[in-house]
Amino acid sequence: MDNGQLIAVLASILLQASPLIIAVCGETLTERAGIVNLSLDGTMLLSAMTGFVAAHLTDNLMLGFAAGAAVGAFFALIVAFSSIQLKQSQVATGFVLTLLGDSLSAFLGQEYTRLPGPSVPHFAIPILKDIPILGPIIFNQDGLVYFAILLIFATSWWLFRSRPGLELRSAGERPEAAFARGVNVRRLRYLYTVIGGALVGIAGAAYSLDVKIGWSEGHTRGLGWIALAIVIFGGWSPVRGAIGALLFGATKAAATVLQRAFPEVSVVAFNALPWLLMIGVLLLVSNKIVGRLLVNAPPALKRPLQRMLQVAPPAALGTELKNE
């Protein structure tokens, strides 16, 4: 493989990973606020279908994305409402919505399979695209990729540098204490569940309008679960989550290459590769093993290493605010 080819592969990994990155950022926001929206797989299918159909019918790309976002926001609103207002289990609601989104997308999308529709146009950013190596990989892409990259930094800044982000995280860690500090935990959980859901919806539409253009039944099936796994893998941090999404894309690309090199090995084995990698890394960063590895680390390095490697889920993830 020469340099040009390598750059092309890397650019394609970035493009493939972009919708995942968007979904991961959205779900990270939601889970950081203490709600787990498990319906991602169904949401993405339904919004991929809706997004495509809306864009196809109106011939307007933006309307397609807006429709996808609306579907995602609506599903998320159901999760938020049933858990916050009706005190139902978030896991149960999420599962039901996953199944609903899947079947609904298959049913409503029947008439629209394998049709042409608008797709996100390629747009190289002047000047930046001429930076050696990075330019063609990152800045010779389309709007979706740029949006995903901006989103990583925006959500990260929001979560860890802004005051609203502080409140958002507090609702996910210890809602009772957050409430005592005057944080409106319920409103805030609604807000971030809906925003997170809208982003997941955009991610769904991104598949049918950009990465895997068009609609067919089960178009994005499985990708929602992958996004959920990557949120955990990324330790509820957008930057680490994005790295996870890229790593996932890279192993998939590697699997394709390997498969061509070793045609006698079953396809299934190579498809399992990304998962094996993910499980391996999760084990590696598990607190026990990190703790053991760090016992002999120099004290000056211990703290920052620990901070980087050890992650815990938001302590109140999936629980309700209890007061009175």
Added chain:
Amino acid sequence: MRVELQNIRKHFGEVRANDDISLIFEPGKIYGLLGENGAGKSTLMKILSGFQKPDGGKIILDGKARRFDSPADALAAGVGMLYQEPLDMPPFLVLENYLLGQRRGFAVNARQAAKDLRELGKKYGFDIQPEEHIRDLSLGERQQLELLRLLAGGAQLLILDEPTTGISTEQKVLLFDSMRKLAKDEGKTLILVSHKLDEVQDLCSQVFVLRKGKLVGEAKLPCPNELLVNLMFEKLPPRRERASREQKQVALELKDAVVATPRLELQPLNLTVYAGEVFGLAGLEGSGQEILLKACAGLLPIRSGSMQLGHQPLDQLDYHAARAGGISYMAAGRVEEGLVAGLTLTEHMALVDQEAGFFVDWAGSRARTKERVQHFQVVGTSESTVEQLSGGNQQRFLFAMLPSSLKLILLEHPTRGLDIRSTDWIWQQLDERRKDGTAILFISADLDEVVERSDRIAVFSGGRMSRVVDAAKTNAEELGHLIGGEQ
């Protein structure tokens, strides 16, 4: 700020936690609030600080009636409360924890805020490191942070609910100094809820006493302790002299045992505890005594050396083997480690039932629970969930769940948060068990308790165990020196 409570009422089902309480707190003074476990002190203070809503009654601040919808509301009106367990954010940085809830600016100016926080700390004599994680701090430090946060939020009335349980002596002195300063120099009103009469006498100028949800008396301090005790308890049974230990049978023996956690490695331990003996462990929190206890309970592995229970070697001990072998462990965190939030007392009893088969004998469990609840004088019913119990009653219930025949009981802070009567009562129960040859190994931060209740004592400091001293021949002062690391 002058604070007036008028006819405050709060009922939890049958329980009248607050029954028509009226009180006045004047500015610039420190008040004590006393009462036995479950008397309603915390409830009253939670109402005053906006954490719970009263069923009836009025809160009047400087002549104006107020209603609080949340603790943040109350703080905005000048009322701040430090809870028994600090209401902070363990995964956050100290700085983030401080900033949360402050309404200023959109982006956080971390550098400026860190500087402000350090200075505020200095003003009250607290050494604050804004970049540390809350979860790495001691209880006393977390408390200091909460105090600073409330002061920064404009608190004029500060409520401290049992602030000295679980903090070191130095931290206590520091806390009391700053409390005095706040009252005298800044004219703030302070309320101290406590079971420790000496502290109250030392700090407060006036006390109010609650019993069973009612205000039953007040007194100007100083006054004789007996007067306060008589107000708090209708009748206090006389203290029984404890029998001295006779048996010389070994209950627990450690030889060159090495135990370590990622944070602290203990020096090799040599320790013998005899059957029927009460062995006290003192030391600052985190000095290693907790690790020893956990190792004996089978919760931490012994890396080298040996441990024996009676004559039985216990090298590969795990928690369940320890339980089966007759070792019982009671952790300091009641609700976190000892009890299961959300389960009723009966369900707890069914859980610890050792002969339990697949089917739960609910009627039997309920009967047993009722009998134990009565015997151990737990204020609650077999159908209460554990978080409905007051702190003291949770502790009593933990004792009620201990299996009946045991070789060794390991206790972390067995009487933390308990009133005098319950404390006495718990030790009586433990004394009864000593007669059957049960050995008791316990940790306490209260040096007087360690001296008074133990037969022998060892002190931990920085992972080292001191020589073993005879309780009859020592005093709190000597232990204090040992805690400081003297040999």
